[in-house]
Amino acid sequence: MxxxxxxxxxxxxxxxxxxxxxxxxxxxxxxxxxxxxxxxxxxxxxxxxxxxxxxxxxxxxxxxxxxxxxxxxxxxxxxxxxxxxxxxxxxxxxxxxxxxxxxxxxxxxxxxxxxxxxxxxxxxxxxxxxxSVLGFTGPTAYFGLLDIGKPKAGETVVVSAAAGAVGSIACQIAKIKGCNVVGIVGNDEKCHWLKADLGIDTAINYRTENVLDSLKKACPNGIDIYFENVGGDILDAALTLMNNYGRIPVCGLISMYNNWDNPGPKMFRNILMKRLTVQGFLVSDFLHKYEESIEDLGKWISEGRIQFxxxxxxxxxxxxxxxxxxxxxxxxxxxxxxxxxxxx
Ligand SMILES: NC(=O)c1ccc[n+]([C@@H]2O[C@H](COP(=O)([O-])OP(=O)(O)OC[C@H]3O[C@@H](n4cnc5c(N)ncnc54)[C@H](OP(=O)(O)O)[C@@H]3O)[C@@H](O)[C@H]2O)c1
Missing domain, CATH: 3.90.180.10 (Medium-chain alcohol dehydrogenases, catalytic domain)
Structure with missing residues (x-):
């Protein structure tokens, strides 16, 4: 040996x-x-x-x-x-x-x-x-949504890459906090999982639907928090519908990782018009509170309120x-x- x-x-x-x-x-x-x-x-x-x-x-x-x-x-x-x-x-x-x-x-x-x-x-x-959920992807969702997004019951939260490791947890924490939750994903199986098993309110397939039109239907009162995982056109659709003083935790920009030539959001102006808070973050920025996230996530898993x-x-x-x-x-x-x- x-x-x-x-x-x-x-x-x-x-x-x-x-x-x-x-x-x-x-x-x-x-x-x-x-x-x-x-x-x-x-x-x-x-x-x-x-x-x-x-x-x-x-x-x-x-x-x-x-x-x-x-x-x-x-x-x-x-x-x-x-x-x-x-x-x-x-x-x-x-x-x-x-x-x-x-x-x-x-x-x-x-x-x-x-x-x-x-x-x-x-x-x-x-x-x-x-x-995964008790490693770093769960805490990423936890800190991005709770510390930056600061959701209040009744608000509308939109999550991109919503069936992924981070996104699926962000969706469920937003539900636990009493929000209207909309997930954006790339196929119908993921839409079904989000709605039938995770209990989110609306799932949008960005490959088969017009994301802006579907978001308008799913968010009749506008978007308060957009949990950003992907960038590109989905970010623009979300920016278009943000409410005043909305929050955008920028967790990731996966649609750009293979090609950084994207010129950036066309609806950048709404950061001004809607007085948005847009904050990039790394889960490691919150290491000092890591235990808190693990305690809460562990509790929600044991109560059956979070699946992964x-x-x-x-x-x-x-x-x-x-x-x-x-x-x-x-x-x-x-x-x-x-x-x-x-x-x-
Ligand atoms: N800030 C941090 O500390 C931190 C930590 C971990 C992860 N992240 C970020 O969080 C995001 C999610 O990471 P993850 O680990 O949870 O991965 P994941 O969501 O499990 O997997 C990535 C998903 O992104 C979606 N995707 C890929 N290319 C796309 C595109 N061009 N447009 C739209 N959606 C696309 C795909 O789902 P669909 O089938 O739905 O397209 C894919 O399953 C990434 O941006 C990652 O960089 C950040």
Missing amino acids: KGSNRINRAWRLGKRPQGEIKDSDLELKENEIPIPTNNQVLARTIYFSLDPTNRIWMSDIDQYMEPVEIGDVMRAGGSIAVVEESKAPGIEPGDIVQGGMYGGWQEYFLMPGEEVIKVPVVEGLPLTTFL KVDVVKGIENAPAAVSKLFTGENTGKLIIQTSEEPK
Whole structure:
């Protein structure tokens, strides 16, 4: 079980994508599994998260953290791993841990003992919950909607990418807060899930409907909060219908990640006319309140008021093809790669 005769596979960035991510932009490379030394642990990845921001990190643009360099292991938004060897006090083989910045798109990695955060093993909660609703996508929805959106009962909340990992949770929190909730998604199955299972008021299929017309029908009193995940034409439709003093938490702009040449919203003027608050945010801006979000989300899950889906793709070799699902809309809920089995 030492590193010298076992192989680690890791996806490394081979070249920066032009437009959509292609398999050939990444290279699956092998190296010897590293051996932990003083105070290090060797962890085997079980799951890693695939996120729209992987595409941002592949680009050499000014962004919220350093881009992934050519030749580096692809960064993951999060991972869950099991400790195989430990030279660190208090950490034992078999412990389930978060990969943090040490994980990435790879099968094995070393991390310093003092950086280890153990993942709780909770009866009835799959481990993937800690990469999704109780990882960082749930808190993203929570802080964006509650701290920036500040919903009041009776207000109208519109959410784009509404059946995704963040969007589906934002929709449900808005319902819990007593709002009229409208979700915008890319197919009828997602519309059905949002309405029939998550109980949101209206779901709009942006591929088959005129979004502005459908929003006008679904929001007869205008829009108070637009939870922005996509940008582009959907942002313009929402901006058109915003009420005075409306709020737009800008969580993501996925329609632009493959091409930043978009000239920006045509209805920018409504930020002035309607005195809107438009605020970009990262979930990490709210780390100081992370526990609060986990407590509330955990409570709502246990009460059956929040449901969530995970979309698990098996096999590290499938990661580049799988990440594209985020851009074609083939995922529902949190997209995750499974690289090895959970310990029994
Ligand atoms: N600020 C933060 O801290 C933070 C943290 C996590 C995520 N985010 C952002 O939140 C957004 C959602 O992320 P997620 O992880 O929850 O992913 P997700 O919603 O589970 O997956 C992305 C979804 O976006 C939709 N989409 C893709 N391209 C689109 C386009 N051109 N126009 C409209 N919709 C499109 C697709 O759904 P359809 O089938 O509905 O098209 C797809 O399923 C992303 O913009 C992401 O960057 C931000």
